[in-house]
Amino acid sequence: MFEAVGLLIVGLVLLVWSADKLVFGAAAVARNFGISPLVIGMTILAMGSSAPEMMVSATAALSDKTDTAVGNVLGSNIANIALILGITAIIKPLSISSSVIRRELPLMMGVTILAGILLRDNHLGFGEGILLFVLFITFILGMLQISRNEKKRGDSLFDEHESEIPDDVPNAKALMWVLFGLILLPIAANLLVDNAVIIAKYFGMSDLVIGLTIIAIGTSLPELAASLAGVLKGEDDMAVGNIIGSNVFNILAVMGLPGILNPSIVSEHAMGRDFWVLLGVSILLVIMALGRSRSINRIEGAILFIVFIAYQSYLFLNMSA
Numbered sequence: 001m002f003e004a005v006g007l008l009i010v011g012l013v014l015l016v017w018s019a020d021k022l023v024f025g026a027a028a029v030a031r032n033f034g035i036s037p038l039v040i041g042m043t044i045l046a047m048g049s050s051a052p053e054m055m056v057s058a059t060a061a062l063s064d065k066t067d068t069a070v071g072n073v074l075g076s077n078i079a080n081i082a083l084i085l086g087i088t089a090i091i092k093p094l095s096i097s098s099s100v101i102r103r104e105l106p107l108m109m110g111v112t113i114l115a116g117i118l119l120r121d122n123h124l125g126f127g128e129g130i131l132l133f134v135l136f137i138t139f140i141l142g143m144l145q146i147s148r149n150e151k152k153r154g155d156s157l158f159d160e161h162e163s164e165i166p167d168d169v170p171n172a173k174a175l176m177w178v179l180f181g182l183i184l185l186p187i188a189a190n191l192l193v194d195n196a197v198i199i200a201k202y203f204g205m206s207d208l209v210i211g212l213t214i215i216a217i218g219t220s221l222p223e224l225a226a227s228l229a230g231v232l233k234g235e236d237d238m239a240v241g242n243i244i245g246s247n248v249f250n251i252l253a254v255m256g257l258p259g260i261l262n263p264s265i266v267s268e269h270a271m272g273r274d275f276w277v278l279l280g281v282s283i284l285l286v287i288m289a290l291g292r293s294r295s296i297n298r299i300e301g302a303i304l305f306i307v308f309i310a311y312q313s314y315l316f317l318n319m320s321a
Contacts, residue, residue, distance in 0.1 A: 004198040011191030012218040018188055019051035019222060022181025028174035050249040052219040054257060055189040060211070061258035063193060066124065067267045069258035071211020072219060074274045076254075077112070077247045078212075079220040081281045082308035085243055088227045089301025096240055096294050104143075104244045105286050111135070111251045112282050118255075119271040129259020136252035192218070205319040208267040212274060213315055240289065240296075247282075277311055 053076050057069040088094060096102065114135075118128045192215065200210040223246050230239035258264075284304065288296045296304075 001199070001202050004195040004202070007191055008195040008199060008214070011188050011193075011195060012221075014184060014188035015052045015055065015192055015219070016221050018181045018184035019055075021177045022051060022185060024169075025174045025177030025179075025181060028169035029171060029178060032169070032171050032174065050246050050254060051185065052189075052222060053250055053254045055185050056193060056215060056219055057254045058257045058261060059186065059189040059193045061262040063197075064262060064264075065193065065197065065207050065211075066258045066262050066264045067207035067270070068193065068196070068211035068215065069262075070119070070124065070255065070266050070270050071208040071274070072215050073115075073250045073255045074270060074278050075212035075216025076220050077250055078274070078278050078281055078311065079216050079308065080223050080243045080247055080250075081285050082304045082311070083217070084220060084224045084227050085240065085285065085296060086301045086303075086305030086308060087224070088231050088239055089296040090298050090305065091228070092231045093298055093301075094231065094240055094296040096289050096296075102290060104241070104248070105289055107139070108244050108247050109282055109286060111248050112279055115251045115255060116271065116275045116279065119266060119275060122266050122268050122271060124255070124259045124263060124266050126260060126263045129256045129261075129263070132252050132256030132259065136249070136256065139248060139252060203319060206267065206269075208269055208274075209315050209319050213312060281307060 053072055057072050060066070060068040060072065085094070118124065118132075196210050196215055197207075199205070199214070200207065205213075223242055226242045227239040230242065281304065284300075284307075285296075288300045
C-alpha cells in the first residue's frame with residue numbers, strides 16, 4: 001500500500017514535469033520555425049496545461065477505467081475553479097480586463113452544459129467522442145481568428161501569452177525536450193493510473209471517486225502553478241484565462257478521448273452528483289467574473305475554496321459511490 005502511494009506520487013511528479021518540458025520544447029520549436037507567438041500562445045501553451053489530463057484519461061480508458069477518465073475531467077474542472085481560482089483570489093484579488101476572457105466564459109458554460117447533455121444517459125459513446133473532438137478543433141480555429149482581431153485592438157491577454165513563450169532556445173535542445181516529454185508522459189500516466197487503482201481498491205474507492213479526487217487534483221497542478229505565477233507577476237488575465245481554457249479543453253478534448261477509445265457505461269453519480277457541482281461552481285465563476293466589479297475578490301475566493309473542501313469531504317465520506 002505504501003509502495004503504491006509512493007509510486008503514485010512519483011508518477012504525478014513525472015507527469016506534470018514531462019508535460020511542462022513537452023510544452024516548453026514544442027513552443028520553442030514553433031517559435032524557431034517562425035510561427036506567430038499569438039498562435040503558439042493560443043494553441044500549444046493553452047493546451048499544454050491539459051496534457052496531463054489528456055494522457056491520464058487516455059490511459060484510464062484503454063485500461064477499461066472510463067469512470068476514472070470521466071471523473072478526471074469533471075474533478076479537474078471543479079478543482080480548476082473552486083480550488084485554484086479560490087486559492088489564487090485569496091492570495092491576490094483577480095481583476096478581469098480581457099474581452100477574450102469575457103467571451104470565453106459563456107463558451108465554457110456552453111460546453112459544460114453539453115457535457116451534462118452527453119452524460120444524461122450515463123453512457124459515453126464513440127459518436128459523442130467524435131463530436132467533442134470536432135468541436136474542439138472548431139474552438140481552436142475560432143479562437144485563433146478572434147485572437148487575431150483582438151490583438152489588432154490591443155488586448156492585455158495576448159501580451160501576457162507572448163511573454164510566456166520561450167525565446168532563443170536552440171532547435172536541438174527544444175527537440176530533445178519534445179522527445180523526452182513524449183516518451184515520459186505515457187510512462188508517468190500509466191504509473192499514476194495503475195497505482196491509483198491499487199489505492200482505490202485498498203480504501204474501497206470507486207473508479208469515479210479516484211478520478212474526482214487524487215487524480216483530478218494531481219493533474220490540475222500545472223494550472224495551479226500557472227495561475228499562481230501569473231497573479232504574482234500581475235498577469236491576472238493569464239491566471240483566469242488558463243483556467244477557462246483548460247476547462248473547455250478538458251471537456252472537448254479530454255472527455256472526447258475515452259468516448260473514442262473505450263465507449264462505455266459511466267457511473268450514474270457522474271451525472272447525478274458531480275456534473276451539478278461543476279455546473280454550480282461554473283455559474284459562480286461567471287457571476288463573479290462578469291459582475292459589476294469585473295473581479296474575483298478575496299471573499300469570493302474563500303467561498304470557492306470552501307465549496308471545494310466541502311465537496312471533497314463529501315466524496316471521501318462516500319468513497320464507494
